[in-house]
Amino acid sequence: MKNKFTFAEAIKKAIIYSMKKDPKMISYGLGIDDPKGIFGTTTNLHKIFGERRVFDVPTSENALTGIAIGSSIAGSRVLFSHQRFDFSLLSFDQLINNAAKWNYMFGGKTKSPSITIRVVVGKGWGQGPTHSQNFQSLLAHIPGLKVVSPAFPEDAYNLLIDSIFDPNPVIFIEHRWLHGVSGGIKRNKISLGDVHLKQRGKNITILGNSIGLLNVIKVNRFLEKYKIYPEIIDCYSISPINLSKIVKSVKKTKRLLIVDNSNTFCSFSSGVLAELVQMKKINFKSNPVIIGNKNIPSPTSHYISKFFYQDSLSIFKRILKTFGISNYEIPTELKKNKYYHDVPIEKFGPF
């Protein structure tokens, strides 16, 4: 039996697992049953589960979010997939004014909607200002919504199942560049709200998730040379977030770098940092650092989109700076391929 799966396959397996487990579960989204099957994550699901449970929808994101909430109230778990996070913006009224507080505002006399909203973050090949935004921070800001953003196929698999079966609205963020990444998959329950200690270390804590975490992992092996032993924490659940695990780590390492996959002002990273600096018992040895995307919309032109994102190289440089190391060599593996900075693999674009 196959034991390696791509991130995209992991997503599909999680949906199949969940829909088999709950025969009332519904799954929809634009293009869910088309030849591309949302980047291969939903191909043929309509054939397995029938067109009443898996179906394509009109371009009506706001209404369909409300419809998901309503279906959930009547007993169906709903998974709604968006091919870009940007398209889900139309549904923010339903998400924020209804889904996030449905149980709270009725004094607990009903239930929160058990809906999962999958959103894909685009990057590169000129995705530009309206096709590459990541609103993780914006939604993590809303009490009542859970926000998760995994980096590895196995976590994607487990987290998606756990999101679907969570009795609350969950935003499930997938970075487009991760869909082709592969790894093993084993089912184990993840409690939403936890963070995961990916690597034990000594003198710096690095927080990240999704593509940012992969960037950190690429840098990891070049640090030992400089006596830097990072403790890497995967914040695959950014809201709620398990701060105590983070605090424990930072108390030990006394240095902190947070890698953010969105712009950094009023963000996931700045929020976590704000919590930490208010705690008296952490004595930072150097200024904690946030690294993320620039606080501007993402430009389309590939000539300048390369300056917009954090990447392994900028993370590498920032870590060394934190340790006051200015004399270093840039590993060739981290040097940018001048032409292809905007695609994860050579044959990629336009989507």
Next chain:
Amino acid sequence: MLRNKKLSKRIYFNSLRIRMIELEISKRYHEQKMRCPVHLSVGQEFLPGIIETFFDKNDKSVSGHRAHAHYLSKKCSLKKLIAEIYGKKTGCSGGIGGSMHLIDKSKGFYGSTAIVGNTIPIGAGISLSMSLNKTNKNLTYIFLGDGAVETGIFFETLNFVVLKKLPCLFICENNSFSVYSELRKRQPKNRKISKLVSSFGIKTDSANTTHLNDTFKKFSKAYNYVKKKQMPYFVEFHTSRKLEHCGPNYDDDLNYRDKNFLNYWKKNDPVEKLEKTLLKKKYLSKTEILSFKSKIQGEIIRSFNYAENSKPPKFEDLNQNLFSK
């Protein structure tokens, strides 16, 4: 239209030009220098070809993701379009926007962007402000596809323009598909978009773009109505794209479009039909067609050269224009 030799030749030239431009983008896309998504209008050129002949600098346009032809129908610069797709600073949006975010205010093209439906109210707003000046013969084009008809904002805007009697001309290009999804998967069978819209109290019409005269007549009627009466109008034009939804390729090997549908549009391609008709009527000779083509090809080559030779934006350009000064 087909009785007017000069006019029909001009429309042919315009449509041919748009087709040749789009096909050149398609042909060169694989060079990987145009690194942004492109939604091409091959197959849908005839209507924009007509619209160009009604050019009035004071008319405004807004559009969506598939906007090259709408931009060109407003006589906007081809060089700047190609440079934009190349991500160059000389592009119509400085390279920041790419194919999905075009603008040329000097020609009345007020912007196209890529979230389905989201420029529809922008067009109404432009109309609202312009209508403060009653002496003008105002008109704002709002281009949309059949997919955009499924958005809430479309209906909210319709209600408002009818309420306020705004001089908007809605041009709905119904190509029967939203990406790979056929219309009847998204909207009930047998319901006509124009009929649905007319129940809002707005004048509507519809035409099949393969019927050349009828398309011209309906467009012309709608245009003149909005101009004279300063009231909104909605026209649904049936059309079909030849290439994939997004990108440079043909994708009919994926079999998401019915064979009959494809055959119908293959046989009834408006641009080819127009060419044949004009040849038959002897309005146009084969040598004239060749000279049209070489003239257009010359312009295309110059525009691509311009884009290739233009400077890219720099790091310093990244932070420009977030706020107006």
